[in-house]
Amino acid sequence: MTFLSDPISSIGNWLENFLIGLGLAPNFSALIVTAIGAFVLAAFGLMIVLLLIWFERKAVARMQDRLGPNRIGPYGIFQSVADTLKLLTKEYITPAGADKVVYNLAPLFAVMAVLGIWAVIPFAATVYGSDINVGALYIVAVGAIGVLAIIMAGWSSNNKYALLGAFRVVSQLLCYEVPLVITLLIPVMLAGSMGMNAIVMAQDTWFIFLAPLGFLIFLIASIAEVGRAPFDLLEADSEIVAGFNIEYSGMKFGMFFVAEFLHAFTIGAVVATLFLGGWRGPGAETYPILGTIYFFIKAFIVYFIVVWARGTFPRIRIDQMLNFSWKFLTPLALVLLIVMAVQLKLVEGSPTWVYVTSSFAVNVLIAFGTIHLLRSFARRERKRVSEERPLATAPESDFQQI
Amino acid sequence: MLNDWLFIGIFLLIAFLFPIAPILIAHFLAPRRSSPQKSQTYECGVETVGDTWVQFKGQYYIYGLVFLIFDVEIVFLFPWAVAYGQLPLFGVLAGILFIALLIAGLFYDWKKGALEWV
Numbered sequence: 001m002t003f004l005s006d007p008i009s010s011i012g013n014w015l016e017n018f019l020i021g022l023g024l025a026p027n028f029s030a031l032i033v034t035a036i037g038a039f040v041l042a043a044f045g046l047m048i049v050l051l052l053i054w055f056e057r058k059a060v061a062r063m064q065d066r067l068g069p070n071r072i073g074p075y076g077i078f079q080s081v082a083d084t085l086k087l088l089t090k091e092y093i094t095p096a097g098a099d100k101v102v103y104n105l106a107p108l109f110a111v112m113a114v115l116g117i118w119a120v121i122p123f124a125a126t127v128y129g130s131d132i133n134v135g136a137l138y139i140v141a142v143g144a145i146g147v148l149a150i151i152m153a154g155w156s157s158n159n160k161y162a163l164l165g166a167f168r169v170v171s172q173l174l175c176y177e178v179p180l181v182i183t184l185l186i187p188v189m190l191a192g193s194m195g196m197n198a199i200v201m202a203q204d205t206w207f208i209f210l211a212p213l214g215f216l217i218f219l220i221a222s223i224a225e226v227g228r229a230p231f232d233l234l235e236a237d238s239e240i241v242a243g244f245n246i247e248y249s250g251m252k253f254g255m256f257f258v259a260e261f262l263h264a265f266t267i268g269a270v271v272a273t274l275f276l277g278g279w280r281g282p283g284a285e286t287y288p289i290l291g292t293i294y295f296f297i298k299a300f301i302v303y304f305i306v307v308w309a310r311g312t313f314p315r316i317r318i319d320q321m322l323n324f325s326w327k328f329l330t331p332l333a334l335v336l337l338i339v340m341a342v343q344l345k346l347v348e349g350s351p352t353w354v355y356v357t358s359s360f361a362v363n364v365l366i367a368f369g370t371i372h373l374l375r376s377f378a379r380r381e382r383k384r385v386s387e388e389r390p391l392a393t394a395p396e397s398d399f400q401q402i
Numbered sequence: 403m404l405n406d407w408l409f410i411g412i413f414l415l416i417a418f419l420f421p422i423a424p425i426l427i428a429h430f431l432a433p434r435r436s437s438p439q440k441s442q443t444y445e446c447g448v449e450t451v452g453d454t455w456v457q458f459k460g461q462y463y464i465y466g467l468v469f470l471i472f473d474v475e476i477v478f479l480f481p482w483a484v485a486y487g488q489l490p491l492f493g494v495l496a497g498i499l500f501i502a503l504l505i506a507g508l509f510y511d512w513k514k515g516a517l518e519w520v
Contacts, residue, residue: 034405038413042420088428096441108421115417119410130409137480138410155455159443163458171462174469181476185483192487194480246444251428255421319519322465326508326517330472334505338498341486345494 007289009126012037038119041129045115049258052265053080056307063311090250098247099156106153107248107255113146114263121269122197124279124291135196136188139270140181143225146259147173153256154244165243168233168318173225175325180221182333186214186340187274200278205356208275211340213363215275217333222267223306224325226260230313233321268303269295276302336366464516475504 012033019029054069054077061068069076094103120135122128132138147170154166188194190210191202208215224231245256272278276298279291316324343362347355443450482489482497489497511517 030405031408034409035412035416038409038416042413042416046420084424088424088431089433090428091432091434091436092429093436093440095443096438097443107425108418111421112414112418115420116410116414119413129413130406132406132410137477142414157443158455160450160456163455167458167462171465174466178469178472178476181473185476185479188480189483189486192484194484241444250432251424254424254428258421322517322519326468327512330508331505334501334508338501341494341498344486345489345491 008124008292009288038129041118042115045118045262046111046258048265049262050080050084051077052261052303053083053257056261056264056310059304059307060311063308084254087251087254092252093247093249095158095247097158099158102152102156103247104252106149106156107252107259109145109149109152110259111255111262113142113144113149114259114266116142116145117266117270120196121273122200122278123295124288125285126288127292128197131195131197133193133195133198136184136194136199136274140177140184143177146263149259150244153248157244157247159247161241162244162246165246169227169244172227172231172233172321175322176221176224176231176329179217179325179329179333180225182330182337183211183214183218183221184274185337186211189337189341189344196273196278200273200280203277203280205352206275206277206280209356210359211275211336211363212360213336213367214333214340215271216367217329217336218275219267219271219302219305221325221329222271223309224321226263226267226306228264228306229310230316231321232310232315233318264306265299265303268299268301268306271302272298332366332370336363339366461519468511468516471507472504475500 015036016029016033019032020026024032057079058068058076069079072078072082094100117139119129120132120138122131150169150173151166154162154164154169157163187199187207190207191199193199193202227233245253248256272295278298279288279295281290281294284291284294339362340359343358344355347358479497479500482493482500486494
């Protein structure tokens with residue numbers, strides 16, 4: 001029965017015992033099992049991308065009243081397999097004057113930065129890569145390697161548009177890192193630990209109910225971190241061709257593509273872990289396999305929201321993107337952090353419902369206050385703009401009268 | 403504890419080596435017929451003029467500077483957030499003072515015009 005309720009860790013235990021039975025030292029066999037586990041997790045992460053690409057294309061197509069891929073396999077599900085085969089047979093073209101070493105290393109770093117996050121995400125009570133006590137900080141740190149990969153790609157391509165794209169991405173990632181990390185402090189504060197498992201275990205009430213505004217800021221900043229629409233300035237094809245990966249072809253480009261799609265799902269997984277209770281759900285503690293299912297459902301819901309945002313919002317301008325982070329999200333996140341720190345200390349020790357209702361109320365109040373402020377600001381701005389220059393005037397000479 | 407870090411080390415190594423496989427497979431499958439014309443950089447279809455690695459907009463640098471200050475200070479806030487449950491009210495207020503300084507710095511930058519995209 002333990003196999004049915006918890007297949008993954010029982011396979012791991014069986015393998016370890018088997019290796020010890022073969023006469024290997026316990027430490028060494030534990031190392032082998034660890035390495036196999038890491039390999040399986042990495043392979044799973046890359047395989048799931050094929051499904052994600054198909055899902056995203058299909059979902060966005062439906063939102064735009066199209067059919068999307070529907071030729072290869074049932075519902076076109078093998079479309080991304082066909083695309084992979086096509087990419088495998090494409091010639092590598094290295095631009096003249098490129099910095100070869102950096103140019104070839106960049107796609108590897110891009111994939112590593114995204115996959116690395118998966119190492120600390122708990123999939124179930126017993127199924128997790130690693131439970132380090134600085135998990136939240138680790139996610140931020142590994143995410144920074146992604147920035148490095150992009151600036152490596154843009155700089156080494158010897159292409160002005162690639163360089164411009166890389167600058168844009170780096171400024172965007174830097175800007176949205178700040179609200180992201182500030183709101184990351186809220187689950188850490190609520191759980192009293194930076195370990196991902198401890199954060200999941202602390203969520204008897206999901207943190208989304210304790211900090212809905214924090215969840216929203218974290219989600220928006222995460223979408224910006226991935227460079228998804230409406231923040232996809234890095235690949236604004238009408239402005240800078242294809243951004244930092246113009247000069248990449250074949251599978252090297254494919255790796256950037258994989259990194260981008262996997263990252264979108266990864267933020268789903270991170271948000272699900274931090275705010276939606278991770279693998280928690282009815283029966284998840286006794287049957288860890290249920291926990292894995294809950295976790296993937298939650299992660300997929302967040303991923304769907306990301307795709308939905310992509311299908312809905314138009315791309316924003318670069319100054320709007322920077323202002324949105326520095327002049328809106330960052331102050332808001334800081335104020336939220338201060339208010340929640342005071343409020344949680346005041347209701348400390350009171351029953352759960354007081355605790356939950358008061359933080360929920362505080363979040364909603366801050367949200368309403370912000371909306372009110374924004375509305376009055378927008379009203380003033382509209383007035384100022386319309387006074388300065390009328391939006392449209394009749395031309396002085398009229399061409400129609402010939 | 404050490405095993406956890408060992409896993410992360412192995413995992414990051416595997417995550418770094420994994421994408422090499424498809425890139426290498428494609429290297430053997432794909433045609434290799436390069437020509438000087440092909441390996442020119444693509445910029446709007448017109449021949450490239452001048453050096454790529456030129457001076458860039460200074461504003462990026464200022465944003466980077468503002469970010470650096472923020473990121474360092476937020477790293478200091480993480481221990482505070484972890485210890486939050488055991489802190490007395492005074493400890494929380496001390497942390498808030500720190501965040502308030504951060505906000506003051508942000509508004510200073512804002513008024514100075516460091517956050518304008520010009």
